Amino acid sequence: xxxxxxxxCVLVAISSNxxxxxxxxxxxxxxxxxxxxxxxNGFACKDSKLAxxxxxxxxxxxxxxNTSNPVGSKVTPVNVAQIPGLNTLGISLARVDYAPWGVNxxxxxxxxxxxxxxxxxxxxxxxxxxxxxxRLITKVLQKGDVFVFPxxxxxxxxNVGNGNAVAIAALSSQNxxxxxxxxxxxxxxxxxxxDLLAKSFQTDTKTIDLIQSKF
Numbered sequence: 178x179x180x181x182x183x184x185x186c187v188l189v190a191i192s193s194n195x196x197x198x199x200x201x202x203x204x205x206x207x208x209x210x211x212x213x214x215x216x217x218n219g220f221a222c223k224d225s226k227l228a229x230x231x232x233x234x235x236x237x238x239x240x241x242x243n244t245s246n247p248v249g250s251k252v253t254p255v256n257v258a259q260i261p262g263l264n265t266l267g268i269s270l271a272r273v274d275y276a277p278w279g280v281n282x283x284x285x286x287x288x289x290x291x292x293x294x295x296x297x298x299x300x301x302x303x304x305x306x307x308x309x310x311x312r313l314i315t316k317v318l319q320k321g322d323v324f325v326f327p328x329x330x331x332x333x334x335x336n337v338g339n340g341n342a343v344a345i346a347a348l349s350s351q352n353x354x355x356x357x358x359x360x361x362x363x364x365x366x367x368x369x370x371x372d373l374l375a376k377s378f379q380t381d382t383k384t385i386d387l388i389q390s391k392f
Contacts, residue, residue, distance in 0.1 A: 249279025298342025364392030
């Protein structure tokens with residue numbers, strides 16, 4: 178009985194790990210075919226004999242992103258939408274540019290853990306643990322420093338230096354997704370009822386209306 182229970186526990190642990198990220202590929206590669214009529218979890222594969230080097234290539238990550246926006250940051254993604262050859266490989270990355278005091282606002286990646294490396298500048302980074310603790314874990318990073326944001330947890334970055342900052346983020350999914358908290362809560366379509374949000378944030382409907390008008 179003890180051996181059986183141990184076997185079941187090991188099997189559950191392995192299964193949980195397997196389900197926690199993108200499915201493993203069953204062939205050398207599966208170049209995404211976004212025009213395929215077949216609906217699958219991810220993208221259907223195009224004929225491997227038609228694969229070209231361009232299916233595994235992206236150019237432009239050396240170019241600065243335009244940070245002239247209200248939050249002062251710009252994310253340049255490199256996922257399966259940009260590189261079809263990433264389909265089923267469970268990895269992607271992004272370049273993030275920050276103006277002085279620019280922020281990458283609190284957000285989550287529903288399908289990926291993120292590991293961020295600072296290329297230039299100084300960043301304050303942090304993530305918040307789940308309810309009921311809601312503990313903020315934060316650190317100031319310098320050039321060359323690396324920080325991990327666990328999957329699904331709300332996290333952010335802020336440039337606390339005097340100049341521009343740049344970071345490269347690697348993510349454990351071909352399509353990690355992003356949910357920016359403010360955009361989701363205050364910019365949903367249709368809008369969440371202002372009285373509901375007023376009660377949730379313990380404020381008044383006029384304040385909620387003002388915030389919603391910005392999204």
